[in-house]
Amino acid sequence: MKFSxxxxxxxxxxxxxxxxxVSLTSVPADRSKRVAxxxxxxxxxxxxxxxxxxxxxxxDLKTQCPNGTVSGVLTKSESINYFLFIFWKSRxxxxxxCVPGKMAxxxxxxxxxxxxxxxxxxxxxxxxxxxxx
Amino acid sequence: MMTKKIFLFIFTVTLSTFVGCTYSVxxxxxxxxxxxxxxxxxxxxxxxxxxxxxxxxxxETSYVENTYKQLQNQCANGTVTGIAAKSxxxxxxxxxxxxxxxxxxxxxQ
Numbered sequence: 678m679k680f681s682x683x684x685x686x687x688x689x690x691x692x693x694x695x696x697x698x699v700s701l702t703s704v705p706a707d708r709s710k711r712v713a714x715x716x717x718x719x720x721x722x723x724x725x726x727x728x729x730x731x732x733x734x735x736x737d738l739k740t741q742c743p744n745g746t747v748s749g750v751l752t753k754s755e756s757i758n759y760f761l762f763i764f765w766k767s768r769x770x771x772x773x774x775c776v777p778g779k780m781a782x783x784x785x786x787x788x789x790x791x792x793x794x795x796x797x798x799x800x801x802x803x804x805x806x807x808x809x810x
Numbered sequence: 811m812m813t814k815k816i817f818l819f820i821f822t823v824t825l826s827t828f829v830g831c832t833y834s835v836x837x838x839x840x841x842x843x844x845x846x847x848x849x850x851x852x853x854x855x856x857x858x859x860x861x862x863x864x865x866x867x868x869x870e871t872s873y874v875e876n877t878y879k880q881l882q883n884q885c886a887n888g889t890v891t892g893i894a895a896k897s898x899x900x901x902x903x904x905x906x907x908x909x910x911x912x913x914x915x916x917x918x919q
Contacts, residue, residue, distance in 0.1 A: 692869075693868055694869060696871045698839075699910065701878070701895055702841045702842060703843070703891040704889060704891075704914075706889045706919070755871055772875070
């Protein structure tokens with residue numbers, strides 16, 4: 678009896694994870710400080726009226742890196758399906774690195790134009806200081 | 811006639827078990843290119859990861875993080891930029907393998 682109950686509980690409570698999407702940004706050279714944030718929501722029979730739970734991730738990452746740039750962010754969106762897909766959990770997690778210093782903006786980009794042999798306008802060569810020091 | 815149908819059924823099942831595989835690409839996200847340097851100056855690096863799943867039973871998706879770490883380890887003192895991460899599945903009989911293939915450019919300054 679106990680074994681049956683335990684088996685049923687195990688089946689009900691164990692979830693099967695599936696990956697929905699992955700996104701990433703450039704990884705900085707300085708990877709000394711890691712930052713991570715995650716957010717999840719339990720959904721019953723598909724009743725979900727908003728996706729606001731995702732918004733906290735950005736602010737969480739900002740809080741962990743107040744005077745730097747968050748870079749090298751790997752974001753994963755997963756679904757953890759429980760018993761018979763009646764209820765499931767949506768989870769979004771983000772891991773990255775906090776790099777001290779400011780990020781290079783578009784205004785920082787120095788555009789240099791090189792003359793071409795045929796006199797046509799050459800494509801701009803973009804050079805800049807390193808984005809993060 | 812019935813024997814022929816049974817044979818065809820068994821043949822199809824056998825074929826899908828051992829030979830018949832299908833692939834589906836789920837997504838290919840591409841990161842930004844930063845810093846603004848000549849693409850030729852970077853060194854192409856890549857990492858692959860996979861996870862075998864039987865009938866949907868999987869407890870984690872850490873193969874993604876492991877692949878990402880592998881990619882970073884190949885560029886110890888540089889910036890990994892222009893990362894393309896192809897996520898796809900290879901389907902088998904009641905099972906499939908999730909793959910992730912990350913390619914990037916290691917730029918050392």
